Amino acid sequence: PLPRREELAVATRRTSRRIMVGPVPVGGDAPVSVQSMTTTLTADVDATLRQIAELTAAGCEIVRVAVPSADDAAALPTIARKSQIPVIADIHFQPRYVFAAIDAGCAAVRVNPGNIRQFDDQVGAIARAAGDAGVPIRIGVNAGSLDKRLLRKHGGVTPEALVESALWECSLFEEHGYTDLKISVKHHDPVVMIEAYRRLAARCDYPLHLGVTEAGPRFQGTIKSSVAFGALLAEGIGDTIRVSLSAPPVEEVKVGNQILESLGLRPRGLDIVSCPSCGRAQVDVHTLAERVTAALEGFPVPLRVAVMGCVVNGPGEAREADLGVAAGNGKGQIFVKGEVIRTVPESQIVETVLAEAARIAEEMGVD
Numbered sequence: 581p582l583p584r585r586e587e588l589a590v591a592t593r594r595t596s597r598r599i600m601v602g603p604v605p606v607g608g609d610a611p612v613s614v615q616s617m618t619t620t621l622t623a624d625v626d627a628t629l630r631q632i633a634e635l636t637a638a639g640c641e642i643v644r645v646a647v648p649s650a651d652d653a654a655a656l657p658t659i660a661r662k663s664q665i666p667v668i669a670d671i672h673f674q675p676r677y678v679f680a681a682i683d684a685g686c687a688a689v690r691v692n693p694g695n696i697r698q699f700d701d702q703v704g705a706i707a708r709a710a711g712d713a714g715v716p717i718r719i720g721v722n723a724g725s726l727d728k729r730l731l732r733k734h735g736g737v738t739p740e741a742l743v744e745s746a747l748w749e750c751s752l753f754e755e756h757g758y759t760d761l762k763i764s765v766k767h768h769d770p771v772v773m774i775e776a777y778r779r780l781a782a783r784c785d786y787p788l789h790l791g792v793t794e795a796g797p798r799f800q801g802t803i804k805s806s807v808a809f810g811a812l813l814a815e816g817i818g819d820t821i822r823v824s825l826s827a828p829p830v831e832e833v834k835v836g837n838q839i840l841e842s843l844g845l846r847p848r849g850l851d852i853v854s855c856p857s858c859g860r861a862q863v864d865v866h867t868l869a870e871r872v873t874a875a876l877e878g879f880p881v882p883l884r885v886a887v888m889g890c891v892v893n894g895p896g897e898a899r900e901a902d903l904g905v906a907a908g909n910g911k912g913q914i915f916v917k918g919e920v921i922r923t924v925p926e927s928q929i930v931e932t933v934l935a936e937a938a939r940i941a942e943e944m945g946v947d
């Protein structure tokens with residue numbers, strides 16, 4: 581028999597070593613985790629903690645905060661202590677903020693040792709401090725900040741240039757016996773990014789943080805990230821993901837979770853199976869699907885809900901779902917677990933679907 585979709589996803593997973601970002605395992609056979617980054621001033625502790633709480637509620641598992649100033653570094657102890665999810669400090673250039681982040685109890689640090697070596701060679705001291713504290717480090721190579729030496733050597737930002745840069749950065753820590761690393765090689769072009777991660781995956785066993793950098797506003801960024809992450813995750817590459825959108829970070833988390841659900845890499849929550857509508861539709865399917873989706877957002881039990889516009893495919897799909905409606909003639913046939921339980925006028929479809937969803941949740945013992 582064919583394996584189930586969840587088994588397929590697990591069967592193809594690349595073997596990576598496991599690191600711990602606070603209590604969240606990344607790599608090995610750990611579930612692929614979703615992360616995001618706050619957009620508040622990190623020094624504004626209250627605003628940052630509020631945003632972290634929103635991200636946590638949306639399903640974010642790891643959060644990163646930027647630390648560009650001493651005030652931001654000073655805010656880290658409170659943020660790390662009060663955040664419900666592990667906090668990663670994102671640091672460029674200043675080694676003293678790396679030490680501050682480790683002392684503050686941050687779960688991990690994102691820093692590129694190449695930057696630090698350039699200005700103030702404290703890579704060994706960082707490796708020791710992070711190693712002693714059990715704090716992992718992400719090396720984050722970005723197309724926009726690639727070393728000039730590599731740009732010259734490769735004639736631009738090629739996948740190989742990104743990989744060579746990442747592995748060189750890793751070697752700077754490896755020289756000091758520190759290997760508690762994860763890596764990202766981000767590029768704004770999914771084609772370059774996919775190839776870079778494929779090459780990197782073949783050349784090391786560090787866990788990989790997937791990202792399409794500067795992916796763009798909500799619509800374009802969602803598509804770019806979904807295409808790139810989808811290609812890699814379907815090949816078993818990727819241990820944690822960050823969708824980058826020019827939009828509130830909660831949107832990044834929703835997209836990230838949906839990508840993982842779509843690939844069977846995490847249990848599905850709400851799954852709306854709705855038809856695109858066509859000339860046969862006998863109700864306004866688009867509005868109906870949007871209203872049902874909005875009404876069931878955050879529903880506490882996993883549900884597949886079919887919203888179908890007519891009787892051609894409608895009853896078939898509706899029967900396959902936990903709950904469904906097949907519309908026709910200004911009416912909706914409501915299905916639960918394959919049985920038509922009633923037919924209601926179009927105006928009562930949404931409220932009936934909601935009432936039935938609540939009944940299913942109650943039967944499962946969830947309020």
Ligand code: SF4
Pocket residue numbers: 855856857858859860861862888889890891892893894
């Ligand atoms: Fe068209 Fe009916 Fe199929 Fe919807 S279910 S796309 S209305 S044929």
